[in-house]
Structure formats: structure tokens, C-alpha cells
Amino acid sequence: xxxxxxxxxxxxxxxxxxxxxxxxxxxxxxxxxxxxxPASIAAQSGATPAKIPGGREVTDELGRKLRLPREVDxxxxxAPNLTEIVFALGDGNHLAGDTDYCDYPPEALQKPHVGxxxxxxxxxxxxxxxxxxxxxxINRRETVNALDRVGLPVFITDPHSVDEMIATVEHIxxxxxxxxxxxxxxxxxxxxLAEIDRRLAGSAPRRVLFVVWTDPLISVGRDTFxxxxxxRAGGRSVVDTSAEWPHVSLEEIVRLQPEVLVFASxxxxxxxxxxxxxxxxxxxxxxxxxxRGKVVVVSDAINRPAPRMVDAVEQLARALHPDAFAAALAxxxxxxxxxxxxxTSDLIxxxxxxxxxxxxxx
Amino acid sequence: xxxxTVRRLLWTCGGLALLLLxxxxxxxxxxxxPVSVTDLVLDLGRIAIGRADQLPSEYRLIVFDLRLPRILxxxxxxAALSVAxxxxxxxxxxxxxxxxxxxxxxxxxxxxxxxxxxxxRFALITPLGALIGAIAxxxxxxxxxxxxxxxxxxxxxxxxxxxxxxxxxxILFLMTTLAGRDLRGMAFWLMGDLSTPVTxxxxxxxxxxxxxxxxxxxxxxxxxxxxxxxxxxxxxxxVDVTRVKLVVYVCASLLTALAVSASGAIGYVGLxxxxxxxxxxxxxxxxxxxxxxxxxxxxxxxxxxxxxxxxSPTELPVGAMTAMAGAPVFIYLLRRGLR
Numbered sequence: 037x038x039x040x041x042x043x044x045x046x047x048x049x050x051x052x053x054x055x056x057x058x059x060x061x062x063x064x065x066x067x068x069x070x071x072x073x074p075a076s077i078a079a080q081s082g083a084t085p086a087k088i089p090g091g092r093e094v095t096d097e098l099g100r101k102l103r104l105p106r107e108v109d110x111x112x113x114x115a116p117n118l119t120e121i122v123f124a125l126g127d128g129n130h131l132a133g134d135t136d137y138c139d140y141p142p143e144a145l146q147k148p149h150v151g152x153x154x155x156x157x158x159x160x161x162x163x164x165x166x167x168x169x170x171x172x173x174i175n176r177r178e179t180v181n182a183l184d185r186v187g188l189p190v191f192i193t194d195p196h197s198v199d200e201m202i203a204t205v206e207h208i209x210x211x212x213x214x215x216x217x218x219x220x221x222x223x224x225x226x227x228x229l230a231e232i233d234r235r236l237a238g239s240a241p242r243r244v245l246f247v248v249w250t251d252p253l254i255s256v257g258r259d260t261f262x263x264x265x266x267x268r269a270g271g272r273s274v275v276d277t278s279a280e281w282p283h284v285s286l287e288e289i290v291r292l293q294p295e296v297l298v299f300a301s302x303x304x305x306x307x308x309x310x311x312x313x314x315x316x317x318x319x320x321x322x323x324x325x326x327x328r329g330k331v332v333v334v335s336d337a338i339n340r341p342a343p344r345m346v347d348a349v350e351q352l353a354r355a356l357h358p359d360a361f362a363a364a365l366a367x368x369x370x371x372x373x374x375x376x377x378x379x380t381s382d383l384i385x386x387x388x389x390x391x392x393x394x395x396x397x398x
Numbered sequence: 399x400x401x402x403t404v405r406r407l408l409w410t411c412g413g414l415a416l417l418l419l420x421x422x423x424x425x426x427x428x429x430x431x432p433v434s435v436t437d438l439v440l441d442l443g444r445i446a447i448g449r450a451d452q453l454p455s456e457y458r459l460i461v462f463d464l465r466l467p468r469i470l471x472x473x474x475x476x477a478a479l480s481v482a483x484x485x486x487x488x489x490x491x492x493x494x495x496x497x498x499x500x501x502x503x504x505x506x507x508x509x510x511x512x513x514x515x516x517x518x519r520f521a522l523i524t525p526l527g528a529l530i531g532a533i534a535x536x537x538x539x540x541x542x543x544x545x546x547x548x549x550x551x552x553x554x555x556x557x558x559x560x561x562x563x564x565x566x567x568x569i570l571f572l573m574t575t576l577a578g579r580d581l582r583g584m585a586f587w588l589m590g591d592l593s594t595p596v597t598x599x600x601x602x603x604x605x606x607x608x609x610x611x612x613x614x615x616x617x618x619x620x621x622x623x624x625x626x627x628x629x630x631x632x633x634x635x636x637v638d639v640t641r642v643k644l645v646v647y648v649c650a651s652l653l654t655a656l657a658v659s660a661s662g663a664i665g666y667v668g669l670x671x672x673x674x675x676x677x678x679x680x681x682x683x684x685x686x687x688x689x690x691x692x693x694x695x696x697x698x699x700x701x702x703x704x705x706x707x708x709x710s711p712t713e714l715p716v717g718a719m720t721a722m723a724g725a726p727v728f729i730y731l732l733r734r735g736l737r
Contacts, residue, residue, distance in 0.1 A: 178594035
């Protein structure tokens with residue numbers, strides 16, 4: 037080691053008076069620190085929630101009561117799904133800011149960003165002077181506590197399923213005082229889900245593996261909204277655990293042999309290349325679903341508890357149970373869909389056609 | 399090197415305190431809302447005379463309710479970690495000793511995570527768990543490395559490193575197996591993070607703990623100077639080595655526990671700051687301890703300002719900044735010291 041603990045100064049035995057002066061100095065430091073502390077506390081305790089004349093009280097999904105103005109003009113969203121919901125409610129012009137990950141609809145990209153979902157910059161949030169801040173379970177409790185402490189109202193949502201997502205749409209509608217459009221949106225989504233349920237009635241659920249990540253293999257636990265979306269689309273995850281995003285061993289998946297692998301992607305082409313690469317890898321190539329090309333690439337909307345999730349559920353339901361939806365397709369497509377699982381290239385063709393079909397439905 | 403006089407001590411600490419003040423003003427200035435230095439000084443004056451009400455509310459919210467508490471917390475954490483590092487280095491007569499190497503930080507982190515799992519609603523549980531974890535770790539490491547009543551520095555360091563990796567493994571296990579809202583932010587916290595201000599009550603506890611801890615360690619600084627020559631020599635010179643060791647171990651663990659429970663594991667500060675201070679001001683502990691506290695505070699305030707602004711609006715964990723800045727400085731000092 038380069039710098040030993042040598043005594044550079046010759047040690048001098050302190051005289052009594054010098055010791056006393058040291059003690060005085062020590063007291064000085066203590067005093068300094070004690071002065072610095074009340075200043076901070078004075079600064080902190082100064083923040084009280086702004087009193088809103090003629091406001092209304094709303095309750096968020098954790099049961100916390102907030103006072104909000106009668107009309108909400110400035111909203112900050114702390115998660116991509118909340119941003120989507122605000123836009124779907126037709127209230128996008130009142131969105132003052134969102135996160136770096138808010139990429140849908142494209143207008144969300146134009147909004148001022150306040151940072152990530154886990155580590156938003158609290159100063160940026162405050163600088164936007166929001167009348168309400170929307171948060172969800174991916175945000176940290178510490179972030180919410182910090183915003184609470186400085187008196188900014190945080191409306192927390194906590195959807196764990198497709199139905200709860202629709203309820204969240206209604207709750208956000210009431211927080212933003214746009215109950216009417218929220219009710220219309222929710223009714224539309226419920227009707228579409230009911231139609232899927234009607235068509236899938238009687239079909240046995242497919243055993244699927246939802247692949248969140250391949251390296252390492254991460255899937256979804258039973259309590260996540262993705263697992264619920266799989267159930268609504270006529271699938272059942274072979275992974276059954278209380279952990280939300282479990283690391284799964286590939287050996288276990290080879291033993292369970294899921295019928296279909298489900299990937300989520302905005303870019304089907306890229307995922308297609310990934311899947312081709314998986315075919316050559318040990319472990320993955322022993323999966324029957326990979327070998328027989330039973331792979332579904334579903335829209336990445338399934339990753340977000342927002343209204344678009346119902347699109348993803350429809351798309352996945354059609355891919356998992358083509359027969360149940362056969363009537364909705366053009367007759368010429370029937371022969372194609374019958375052999376859609378024979379190879380991955382067919383599957384992609386099938387999938388792109390499904391999207392067209394979805395578009396026609398609407 | 400001149401012998402330490404009170405005049406030199408006061409000048410050095412005064413200069414460092416001014417530097418700290420300058421870095422606090424800089425940290426207050428930089429951020430989402432730009433502020434001019436003159437305004438800041440005027441407003442700080444207004445707050446000092448108790449007329450904070452006159453400030454515009456949005457500006458006060460950002461600069462004084464969000465930015466200032468975070469900076470003050472950074473000062474406390476930096477001072478605590480640096481003094482803890484300096485004390486461990488003196489006790490073990492090993493320049494590589496620091497709260498992280500000895501496993502105290504990991505023990506404190508494990509303690510606070512366990513406390514969060516057991517009683518998530520109780521606000522004071524994290525610092526309490528961290529303190530129990532830190533003291534249990536340092537006691538465990540201490541007894542592991544005692545041989546025939548003597549403390550072997552090498553064994554102590556090895557025991558510390560082993561404990562640190564063991565605790566990290568347990569933390570990883572807990573974070574993987576336990577799904578929960580409260581543990582989600584933990585990965586971020588483990589990197590060292592100041593972005594979430596603590597409650598005023600906890601800030602008081604930190605301040606009092608810091609003052610008591612640093613004060614107690616400072617009261618032993620003359621004895622620590624003697625112990626640098628060797629334990630036996632110190633005993634011959636009339637130092638109650640057992641008492642000094644006990645006081646410094648407990649206080650340094652307390653300081654580490656406070657820092658870890660407030661901000662997670664911020665690395666390199668406890669290791670690096672005392673070294674820099676020692677190179678500049680010499681190794682007299684009567685100067686080294688207050689100077690380390692002030693320099694540690696400056697280091698954390700500046701590192702956190704960088705972490706807040708460098709990729710704005712996203713924030714980096716401050717631990718990433720200290721490691722990125724700290725490791726090269728450490729290597730430079732090491733090379734310079736060797737020459």
C-alpha cells in the first residue's frame with residue numbers, strides 16, 4: 037500500500053488548555069449541524085396541501101382520499117398505461133407531462149417528460165404544477181410518499197386484471213372529471229370482452245408459455261394482468277406461481293411442454309428473427325411448440341393495463357382459437373387458418389391478416 | 399509537516415465549510431428549474447429570518463421542499479460514511495477498510511430489508527433494522543476474527559468480505575422470492591439513492607445520531623493517533639485500547655447504519671474521502687475526522703447534483719456516480735502514493 041498510516045506530525049501531548057479548545061471546537065461543529073437541521077425541517081413543514089375552494093373529494097384505488105379541483109386542467113402521468121388511458125378518455129390536452137416510456141399514442145411523445153417510472157425527477161413533476169398526479173403499482177412507494185409530503189395530490193391505481201383495468205379507466209375518469217367518456221369507453225371494452233367470452237365458450241384453454249424475456253427466461257405469475265389477459269384470450273399459463281415476474285428454468289418448461297409460446301412485440305419481424313435463433317439453441321429446440329412453429333407474436337399492448345390491452349386479447353384469442361373465430365373471417369381465409377400453425381412463416385401471415393380482420397370488425 | 403495547532407484546525411475546517419456551502423448553493427441552483435445565485439442567497443436569507451411565506455409557492459416547492467432536504471440528507475450521509483470509513487481504517491490499521499469492505503453496509507441493508515418485510519407500516523423500522531444489522535455484523539465479524547484474544551486485521555478484513563457477499567446473496571434471494579410493492583424499489587435503493595426525502599422525524603434522528611457518533615469518535619481522536627503506531631505501543635503510552643475500540647466500533651457502525659437506512663449503499667465515499675483528506679492534510683485524526691466529515695458531505699452533494707442533472711430528467715442513483723468518479727480517483731491516488 038502506498039500510503040501507510042505514518043504519523044506525519046510528531047504527536048504532542050495536549051496541554052490542558054489546548055484540550056479545552058478542542059472541546060470547544062467540537063461543540064462548534066455540533067452547533068453548526070444543529071443549525072442546519074431545523075432549517076431543513078422548517079423548509080419541509082412549510083408544505084401543506086393547497087386548499088382548493090369548491091373542490092371535490094375522490095378516493096383512489098388504495099382508498100386514499102384526495103381533494104381535487106372541480107375541473108382538472110393539469111395532469112401528470114407516471115406510467116405509460118396511465119398516459120394511454122388519459123388519451124383514450126379524450127383528455128390528452130390536459131396531460132401536462134408523462135414519462136420517458138410513454139410512447140403511445142404518438143402525441144404522448146410530444147409531452148414534457150419527467151423521467152422514468154421508477155425514478156421520475158420529482159422537481160420536474162413539481163415544475164409542471166400538476167393538479168393531480170396519476171401513479172400505479174410500478175411506481176415506487178417512496179416516490180408517492182415524497183410527492184405526498186410536499187402536498188401534491190397523487191391518485192394511485194392498482195389494476196391486476198383486465199376487468200380491474202376497465203375499472204381503473206372509470207376511476208381515472210372520475211378523478212379527471214370526465215365520467216361520461218369513461219363510462220362510454222368502459223362499456224365498449226366490456227362489450228368486446230363479452231363477445232370474446234361468447235366465442236370462446238366451450239373451447240378448452242390452450243396451455244401457453246408467455247415469454248417476457250428469453251435470456252434469462254422470464255414469464256408471468258398467476259396474479260399479473262398479463263396472466264389474466266391470457267385467460268381471457270383462452271390460454272392458460274403453464275407457469276403457476278405467486279411471484280410476479282418469475283425466472284423460470286428452461287428444464288421445467290421442457291418438462292411442461294406448453295402447446296403455444298406467446299411473445300409480445302411491437303416489431304413482429306425482430307421477434308421472428310429471435311424465434312428463428314431459438315430454434316437452434318439447446319433446450320429451446322426440444323420444445324415441441326418451437327419445433328412445430330406454434331409461436332404467437334402478440335401486440336406489445338398486452339404489456340400495459342390500458343384500453344389497447346383488449347385489442348391484444350382479441351388478437352391473441354384469434355391466434356389461439358382460430359376455429360372459434362372462423363365465422364368472422366372471410367371464407368377464403370378458412371383454409372389458411374386451418375394450417376396456420378404448420379410453420380412460423382405461415383403464422384406471421386396469419387397474424388397480419390388477423391389484424392386486418394380486427395380493423396374490419398371495428 | 400507542521401504540528402497541528404488550533405489555528406490550523408479552524409482555518410482548514412472553516413475553509414472546507416465554505417466549500418461545502420458553495421457546493422450546496424451550486425446544488426440548489428442546478429436542476430429542473432434554473433435559479434439565479436443572487437435570488438438563492440436572498441431567499442436563503444429570507445428563510446433564515448423566518449419569512450419563507452413571501453416566496454412564490456411553486457419555486458419554494460421545488461427548491462426548498464424538494465431540493466434542499468435532499469441536499470441536507472446528502473450532507474448527513476456523506477459525513478457519516480466518511481467518518482465511519484476513517485475510523486475503521488484507524489482501528490484496523492488498514493487503508494482498505496471501509497463500511498462496505500467490512501460487511502457493515504450489507505448487514506445494515508439486510509437489516510432494513512428484513513425490517514421492511516416484517517413491519518412495512520412502521521416508519522422508523524428501517525433505521526432500526528439497519529442499526530441492528532450493522533451492529534450484529536460488526537460484532538459477528540469481530541468475533542470471527544479474534545484469535546487468542548488478539549484481533550487479526552487480515553482475518554477481520556476477510557471475515558468482512560465474506561459476510562458482505564453472504565448478506566448480498568441473502569438480499570438477492572429475498573428480492574427474488576418475495577414479490578411485493580415495497581421491495582420493488584429496493585434494487586434502486588441498493589445502488590445508493592437520495593431521490594426520496596426522509597420524513598422530518600427521521601431527519602432529526604439522523605442529525606442527532608450523526609452528532610453523537612462523530613462527537614464520540616472525535617473524542618477518541620488523540621488515542622487513535624497513538625494507536626496508529628501499534629496497539630502495544632498505545633497501551634504503553636497509557637491508552638485504554640479496549641475502550642477506544644469499543645467506542646469507535648459502535649459509533650462507526652451507528653454512522654453506517656444511519657447512512658444506509660437513509661440512502662442505501664453508497665460506495666467509495668467511506669474509502670476514498672479519508673484517503674484524499676489524509677493526502678492533503680496529513681493523518682492527524684484530530685484534523686482528519688472533521689475534515690473527512692466536511693469533504694464527505696461535499697463529495698456526496700456534488701455527486702448527487704451530477705446524478706440529478708447529467709441525464710435529466712431521468713435520475714441516476716448517486717451510488718453509480720460515486721463509483722464512477724471514485725474508482726479512477728482511487729487508482730490515481732494509489733499510483734501517486736506508490737511513487
